[in-house]
Amino acid sequence: MTELEVDIAGIRMRNPTMLASGILNETGRSMVDVTKAGAGAVVTKSVGLEPREGHPNPCVVELECGLINAMGLPNPGIDAYLEEVAVAQGSGVPVIGSVFGGSEDEIAEVAKRMASAGVAAVELNLSCPHAEGLGAEIGSTPDMVESICKAVKASVDVPIFAKLTPNTSSIASLASAAEEGGADGIVAINTLRAMAICPELGRPILSNRFGGLSGKAVRAVGVRCVYEIFDAVTIPIIGVGGVTTSNDALEYIMAGATAVQMGTAIWSEGAGVFSDVCDGLGEFMKANGYGSVEEMKGIAHR
Amino acid sequence: MTELEVDIAGIRMRNPTMLASGILNETGRSMVDVTKAGAGAVVTKSVGLEPREGHPNPCVVELECGLINAMGLPNPGIDAYLEEVAVAQGSGVPVIGSVFGGSEDEIAEVAKRMASAGVAAVELNLSCPHAEGLGAEIGSTPDMVESICKAVKASVDVPIFAKLTPNTSSIASLASAAEEGGADGIVAINTLRAMAICPELGRPILSNRFGGLSGKAVRAVGVRCVYEIFDAVTIPIIGVGGVTTSNDALEYIMAGATAVQMGTAIWSEGAGVFSDVCDGLGEFMKANGYGSVEEMKGIAHR
Amino acid sequence: MPIDSGVRVFVITEQVDETPTIRTVHLDGSMHAQPGQFVMVWVPGKDEFPMSISYPGERFGITYKIVGEGTRHLSIMRPGEKIGVRGPYGKGYSIEGESILVVAGGTGMAALAPMVEQAVASSASVDVVLGARTQSELLFRTRCERAGAAVHITTDDGSDGSKGLATDKAKELLEAGDHDMMYTCGPERMIVGLLELSRTTVVPMQASLERYMKCGIGVCDSCAIDGKHVCVDGPVFSHEVLSKLSDLGRTRLNTSGGRIPID
């Protein structure tokens, strides 16, 4: 085991960085390329039962400190998408299948088909802030989160991770509910509900009006969420939101994350951000006498 | 009435910019200086019944896109503070007194003493994310917000504004509750609960660990909140969070705000930001044929 | 301070009919870009889509074919109305070579025209093969001629120039001439044909591709082709890259991210 290797719910990763859902993972080949750029695992695009076009353009806004997106969960449907998953699996690194749905049963069904492809784990997107009835609405109360996790747990054998919304007064309660429901890990955070308006046109830019804020702007919120969740659950946490440098990854790890995901950083830095973050982690660990990522996990709680 | 003048709950402002609570408003003289720099109104520091030291240092973290602060509501107590309010009132622009407290009665009492100083309005800080039992906890449910507003409304004659937290799944419900409770205006948003960790020291930077994120990072969240609130209430809205340019102010206004507050922009731009934003608004209105700020209010909802 | 949203708003100054189905919209500001780069054009309330910058610089303009809802709406907008633009995005043509062959099919000339002008200005000798269905659909013929390029016309119906495909004309010129670089933009099956020609004649080429684009900034993967992204790695790709793309001329993603064959 090299110093950067981590184990999350039994999944061995060569380093603690993963590609986040929704960024460069519509196609298997793009996911493979991201693993070549250094990612220790990839999460797939969130897929549902049926094909879905997502929201019309404009569906993304570029801010100084991040992006607002309202893709609206476009996806070709789980059955067609399994071909892309198979290609991604050729990369040799763990592939985690992200799924969404409009009901417990639907999510369980998509998860089952996703698991049939042999993914390392299934990530439940309970937190998309811009797809009505499919994302955060479904995951906005502890009860819903718990029962969805239970339903999915009953239908798949692989570990399941619940991806939670920060648009709540208590993400820790959602995490506890997921743990109660049998989740094997928590992914936090999805995007913050946000909006951009174009003054000269006097209208919201996104066709969906509302979108989700990601990137540097949200990092301090994500770190806070992971810190709170670490105090509430015993299952592993995957930190996501604005990770752009090894320092950002360390903040998440010390707050309690076992691994981190990156999405928007690919826009601001390019896919090379994966190896840059890993190199930085390695150097930091050497300079500060840490022998493993696990050793650093949650130490900001001491 | 010049094109930049606005009227909010009967308060006439020469332009729609205000100093936000907690930034350069511990002393009356600083508030006067901010009005000289162009602010159309000033909100005071949030004050309570008794003196309070706030959290020990470090209480602020400088990020690329904003600040995280955990001042912890330091204030000399309402009675001592009224001297500073009197100085601020010498500026001639409206002074809005911000108050907090640990209970309905306490808030009502502080508001009463604040109102006795002749402030133009009282702003209720129901949303500080880093002072236990005094901020967001007090304002986290619609019921609490409604009954606090009722209690304050019963004890003062001036307009009251409820300042709400974005750390919730529905800021619109909090706003509706405030309106029900008799609030004359909504102020949104306070800071987003956040954390920064210093990897080399393996600990949170703020002595209080948790703090509130402000500045550019939160603007798109604030604009979204104002947009949602505008659909939920009929009372005026004051937008706050990351306003740094006239374009930012326009986003808030078009989302539904009658006026905007600025805090963190003073850190990144200096107090000159007030006149810069006003100049920019004036130019925009001229170039785009708007005769008043009111005309632009909420137009992004069309 | 730049507007923190990436969107710049431009007022329409003029709509110029280039052919019965193709128009140029000129805008009231400047857009500095390399030939071949594109912008995302936002027709407020309707759609946002990628368009090559056909007039870079001061008299910024894009040249569009009316194919659906979005372009139809753009076409009925009048001078004084506003559109949003973000970009320029992507990598354009790298202009090199002393004797250049440019092959344009359909609206491909929109991307290529600024390239032709720049190449002639840097004293290259430029042959342009301009293909269209029929005479009236030939785009920027005069513009190329005025720039100083030798324009060779092909039409499907023989109404002007030689009847037939642009690729046939290109083959003829390549085999006869001493070209040292080929540039193209147009239907993918044409590009596949030219790629084969490039291999046999050993004249390197650069081609601009089109894929369905959502973000335009390399995050959504909808423009993916073999792990490359047309929006950030392209739209212009070199011969070397093109020849390795197994999806070229075969499959692309639809709006749901589903893989569909290229017609």
Added chain:
Amino acid sequence: MPIDSGVRVFVITEQVDETPTIRTVHLDGSMHAQPGQFVMVWVPGKDEFPMSISYPGERFGITYKIVGEGTRHLSIMRPGEKIGVRGPYGKGYSIEGESILVVAGGTGMAALAPMVEQAVASSASVDVVLGARTQSELLFRTRCERAGAAVHITTDDGSDGSKGLATDKAKELLEAGDHDMMYTCGPERMIVGLLELSRTTVVPMQASLERYMKCGIGVCDSCAIDGKHVCVDGPVFSHEVLSKLSDLGRTRLNTSGGRIPID
């Protein structure tokens, strides 16, 4: 890429006893700053407080008097231990004049020593009045002498130099000499005294002030003095500004933001 929190972590390399109550802590990195600028020093788990940069440049250090919890904790930290630092902050001394008078009381010399060194290096002639309670508390006497300044000692108890106040000595020198600028840092009542001297002798001055600081970056208002902020507008203020400060030597804010008299 800089660390996105403003906090830089330094390893303590050395703690040097300057006087029985004043120490210098040297750190393992560099801090480029103007004389008179300060940093916020974070003693992890204890406190964070403003300290002048007494050693700018490569051998970065600060010189602190042990007055309370935070400074006591700093004083027991050993080489190898780490502290956080943000800054440099504020506006330092603007070094001008050919014949300079420097008046330092208490730890004021911590802020002034780099200024003395820089002034001498730029060939000004420098008189330093160094005042302390007693001989052993005289800070940086040798450092100033080595730099090439003429050092004039005053002690409250007469154990060294002339017995009495630094201001008395300053008066003597100002009246006798041909100084064209006075620099000071120390207790506020001393600064008020020097301001009066500056008025009567018409020698302009620059003084560094101290106020309770929370943010250090101009947002919290705790360091306010007549609407000016010691952290961003100061800590060094010119004669012109100083003479307009009605709170100078009178009131300051306590940790609750309450107004209290200055002792």
